[in-house]
Amino acid sequence: MIAADLGYKMAAQRVFEMLAASGFEFAFDAKRSTTLAYLAEVCCFLGDEARAESLYALLEPYRDLTVTAGAATVCYGSAGRYLGLLATALAAWDRAEDHFEEALRTNDRMCALPWLAHTQRDYAGMLRRRGRVADLKRADALLSEAWTAANRLDMVALKSRLRGQEH
Secondary structure: OHHHHOOOHHHHHHHHHHHHOOOOOOOOOOOHHHHHHHHHHHHHHHOOHHHHHHHHHHHHHHOOOEEEEOOOOEEEEEHHHHHHHHHHHOOOHHHHHHHHHHHHHHHHHOOOHHHHHHHHHHHHHHHHHHOOHHHHHHHHHHHHHHHHHHHHOOOHHHHHHHHHOOO
8 A cells, every 4th residue: 555655556566466366365354444445545546447346346345334444443434435446447437426425425424534535536536537527517626625625634645646636
């Protein structure tokens, strides 16, 4: 995840391939949802559509939950965000939209503002890829909301990514 987050594609690919070789078989423990969420982000960063479907199937049972490390040590927001990312990689637009909408509601309800901002950015990216006229208008509004939150929370990395999504 760190390699992908920093833009090191080859390093991220190497570790991702190693984990994929096992079929993404991980223990059913308190770290499972977090591991799958990290892998979803890496998979999308790498553009690995072939493995997006496998990860989607593994993460789907968590669809109505939040992703946590440990029982409740750290929260990474709604699992819907990660499912939305994977559905976007698969160009499964309706599934992606449903997941992102649920993630927006869940993250907002929990006041998980950083994860809400990430969801807004990712959802906007999906809408832009789908490219319907109404999607582009909604994407702009989501990016504006994400920018406002990133500024308020001083989310430096997110602000950098948002700058990369400007027209």
